[in-house]
Amino acid sequence: MSRARPYLRPAEPLWWAHPPYLAYTLREATGLAVAGYAVVLLAGLIGLASGESAYAAWLNFLKSPWSLALHLLFLTGMIAHVWTWFQIMPKTMPRLVIGRRVLPQRWITAAGLAVAMASLIIVLLVAVWTQP
Amino acid sequence: MPPDAATAIAAREIVIEVLRYRPETNREPVRQAYRVPFTDDMSVLQGLQYIKDHLDGTLSFRWSCRMAICGSCGMMIGGAPRLACMTVVREYYPGPFTVEPLAHFPIERDLVVTVGGFVKKIESIYPYLIPKTQRRLDEGEYLQTPLQLARYETFSDCINCMLCYAACPQFGENPDFIGPGAMALLQRYNGDSRDGAQTKRMELVHTDNGAWSCTAVGYCSEVCPKQVDPANAVNQNKTRSALDYFLRFLGRPAGSGSAASGEVEP
Numbered sequence: 001m002s003r004a005r006p007y008l009r010p011a012e013p014l015w016w017a018h019p020p021y022l023a024y025t026l027r028e029a030t031g032l033a034v035a036g037y038a039v040v041l042l043a044g045l046i047g048l049a050s051g052e053s054a055y056a057a058w059l060n061f062l063k064s065p066w067s068l069a070l071h072l073l074f075l076t077g078m079i080a081h082v083w084t085w086f087q088i089m090p091k092t093m094p095r096l097v098i099g100r101r102v103l104p105q106r107w108i109t110a111a112g113l114a115v116a117m118a119s120l121i122i123v124l125l126v127a128v129w130t131q132p
Numbered sequence: 133m134p135p136d137a138a139t140a141i142a143a144r145e146i147v148i149e150v151l152r153y154r155p156e157t158n159r160e161p162v163r164q165a166y167r168v169p170f171t172d173d174m175s176v177l178q179g180l181q182y183i184k185d186h187l188d189g190t191l192s193f194r195w196s197c198r199m200a201i202c203g204s205c206g207m208m209i210g211g212a213p214r215l216a217c218m219t220v221v222r223e224y225y226p227g228p229f230t231v232e233p234l235a236h237f238p239i240e241r242d243l244v245v246t247v248g249g250f251v252k253k254i255e256s257i258y259p260y261l262i263p264k265t266q267r268r269l270d271e272g273e274y275l276q277t278p279l280q281l282a283r284y285e286t287f288s289d290c291i292n293c294m295l296c297y298a299a300c301p302q303f304g305e306n307p308d309f310i311g312p313g314a315m316a317l318l319q320r321y322n323g324d325s326r327d328g329a330q331t332k333r334m335e336l337v338h339t340d341n342g343a344w345s346c347t348a349v350g351y352c353s354e355v356c357p358k359q360v361d362p363a364n365a366v367n368q369n370k371t372r373s374a375l376d377y378f379l380r381f382l383g384r385p386a387g388s389g390s391a392a393s394g395e396v397e398p
Contacts, residue, residue, distance in 0.1 A: 004155065005155035006239060008238045015301045088367075092368065
């Protein structure tokens with residue numbers, strides 16, 4: 001008769017809080033900042049559709065110190081999200097083979113971050129340029 | 133270096149805390165500490181062999197090649213999944229450090245875990261080439277360009293050590309998840325330009341226990357001792373699976389999306 005009695009260790013519920021998983025946890029958690037900012041923009045769009053006073057109220061909210069703090073939080077979250085997301089991006093796509101060599105994954109990450117940076121600069125330039 | 137020679141010139145000692153489990157005496161695993169002399173070039177596997185030869189002959193662990201090719205000695209060392217033969221003791225000086233069986237797997241005895249589930253998964257993915265069109269012997273071999281080889285080559289380097297499974301929290305939550313290792317092997321065949329069984333294997337990828345159990349943690353690729361990059365294998369299959377799903381509505385057969393990455397035969 002077999003004396004085997006395999007022991008299954010209990011699952012660690014806080015695995016996401018341990019060092020090897022922190023970048024992952026940060027990436028997933030800061031997705032909420034991205035969603036939060038989308039909600040703010042959506043509120044503006046609804047305000048715009050429902051009349052001048054509603055839109056003015058939304059603009060007023062944007063000027064409040066609470067809103068500035070919230071946007072600072074969103075921005076920090078967004079930067080962390082972009083950074084961690086482009087780290088994992090090369091894993092989500094088929095290998096790019098140039099000539100006979102596989103393109104190193106850190107180049108794909110660098111290209112993604114460069115595009116994110118460039119788009120940020122373009123948005124800032126347009127914002128400054130079109131300032132009333 | 134045999135453990136006896138190691139003892140002769142050993143200058144330092146370190147405490148290794150091993151998680152022990154003997155099903156006939158222990159109800160659950162217990163820690164046991166051993167004081168082990170070590171040299172600078174000594175691996176954790178040699179440390180365990182020292183324990184077995186000199187301190188406690190009842191300690192059980194798997195090993196074979198001592199050079200990171202057989203994939204037998206995967207265990208949690210200092211809390212991380214590593215090959216015992218590929219990890220040096222001096223890294224953990226002054227210690228103590230822990231050695232435990234691979235996480236997420238049932239323990240059979242001491243550092244030996246159950247591998248049956250993993251072997252079943254490997255078997256389930258059709259782990260062999262199924263040619264697009266069978267060639268007769270006089271038609272010669274199935275040719276492949278270096279570029280076609282580069283698309284899947286590292287996925288064929290897997291040594292089945294299961295470190296990636298111990299690194300994967302989703303496998304910890306769902307033991308039926310096909311997992312990084314088996315998915316890397318699946319991609320080794322699905323990404324091969326000579327293979328024609330993508331549709332068959334994609335059926336496994338599409339399920340809840342296939343690619344969609346993965347949340348792109350990425351730690352599996354970090355711990356891989358052979359740079360197989362299983363996270364890449366799993367996650368590029370999510371794209372393929374999604375593509376197959378939408379191509380269905382266009383009346384294309386499932387699996388045609390997965391063939392898109394393969395080179396067209398000349």
